[in-house]
Amino acid sequence: MKTAVIVFPGSNCDRDAAVALERATGKPAEMVWHGNAELPDADLVVLPGGFSYGDYLRSGAMSARSPVMEGVIAHAKSGRPLVGICNGFQVLTEAGLLPGVLMRNADLHFVCKTVGLQITNNETIFTNGYASGQTINVPVAHHDGNYFADDETLDRLEGEGRVAFRYTDNPNGSARDIAGILNDEGNVLGMMPHPERVVDEALGGTDGSALFASLVEALQ
Amino acid sequence: MKARIHITLKNGVLDPQGKAVQNALGSLGFDGVGDVRQGKYMEIELSETDPDKAEKTVELMCQKLLANTVIENYTIKIGD
Numbered sequence: 001m002k003t004a005v006i007v008f009p010g011s012n013c014d015r016d017a018a019v020a021l022e023r024a025t026g027k028p029a030e031m032v033w034h035g036n037a038e039l040p041d042a043d044l045v046v047l048p049g050g051f052s053y054g055d056y057l058r059s060g061a062m063s064a065r066s067p068v069m070e071g072v073i074a075h076a077k078s079g080r081p082l083v084g085i086c087n088g089f090q091v092l093t094e095a096g097l098l099p100g101v102l103m104r105n106a107d108l109h110f111v112c113k114t115v116g117l118q119i120t121n122n123e124t125i126f127t128n129g130y131a132s133g134q135t136i137n138v139p140v141a142h143h144d145g146n147y148f149a150d151d152e153t154l155d156r157l158e159g160e161g162r163v164a165f166r167y168t169d170n171p172n173g174s175a176r177d178i179a180g181i182l183n184d185e186g187n188v189l190g191m192m193p194h195p196e197r198v199v200d201e202a203l204g205g206t207d208g209s210a211l212f213a214s215l216v217e218a219l220q
Numbered sequence: 221m222k223a224r225i226h227i228t229l230k231n232g233v234l235d236p237q238g239k240a241v242q243n244a245l246g247s248l249g250f251d252g253v254g255d256v257r258q259g260k261y262m263e264i265e266l267s268e269t270d271p272d273k274a275e276k277t278v279e280l281m282c283q284k285l286l287a288n289t290v291i292e293n294y295t296i297k298i299g300d
Contacts (some may be wrong), residue, residue: 061285104236148290
């Protein structure tokens with residue numbers, strides 16, 4: 001199973017994502033510079049967290065127009081899994097692969113702490129290693145994580161089971177406590193919390209491991 | 221030719237930064253400050269000399285990059 005992590009200027013969770021992927025798959029992830037015109041063939045692509053382009057214009061806006069994104073969009077349209085974590089989630093909304101937008105946190109504070117996440121839908125390729133309704137502990141670290149979409153979009157996301165994760169104690173003002181959503185095909189996940197940071201007990205927990213294990217299982 | 225672009229949040233979209241500015245103005249002693257909405261202003265130099273063509277190009281720029289139309293509106297003025 002081949003995995004790839006896209007590296008933007010200002011990504012800072014790319015190596016964490018690569019470590020989490022390697023632990024789950026047993027093979028190193030390919031690190032792909034954002035300026036590459038082509039995306040190497042991969043079964044799973046991760047857009048990592050960070051502050052790409054220093055959050056210029058809007059978080060994720062510049063990265064969403066990077067040369068490699070044409071290949072990333074084609075990868076998603078082909079039905080293969082794509083995960084955007086934190087800044088990666090912002091890039092996915094800016095690229096139009098997921099609906100809505102991540103706005104400045106409602107209280108204007110940068111929030112950096114471990115939060116409770118409820119598994120809202122465990123019947124996805126990303127979450128089937130968790131129990132439905134299970135609560136896991138995963139860190140967040142962001143300034144722009146306040147998920148916003150119009151009511152019609154939110155109703156559709158909820159009605160179609162496309163809310164993957166909800167905050168148990170909303171840290172940023174996100175509409176309907178939404179922490180992670182799926183596209184309509186169910187192969188693209190965007191989430192603000194960092195599962196790649198909790199794949200080792202030495203670093204504070206392993207609640208993120210099941211997400212990567214779920215993907216490996218789904219792709220085998 | 222220069223394009224002047226204002227990008228503002230749509231009505232109904234919460235603007236916590238504008239709210240913080242409003243509160244700060246109040247605490248500085250400015251009375252009677254109502255709602256504050258924060259936005260962006262950009263100036264773009266263009267080599268195009270036809271104002272209509274320039275406006276169409278800048279419109280595309282706004283849609284493709286400069287504004288996020290999920291939450292933002294934009295207005296364009298073309299001039300010297």
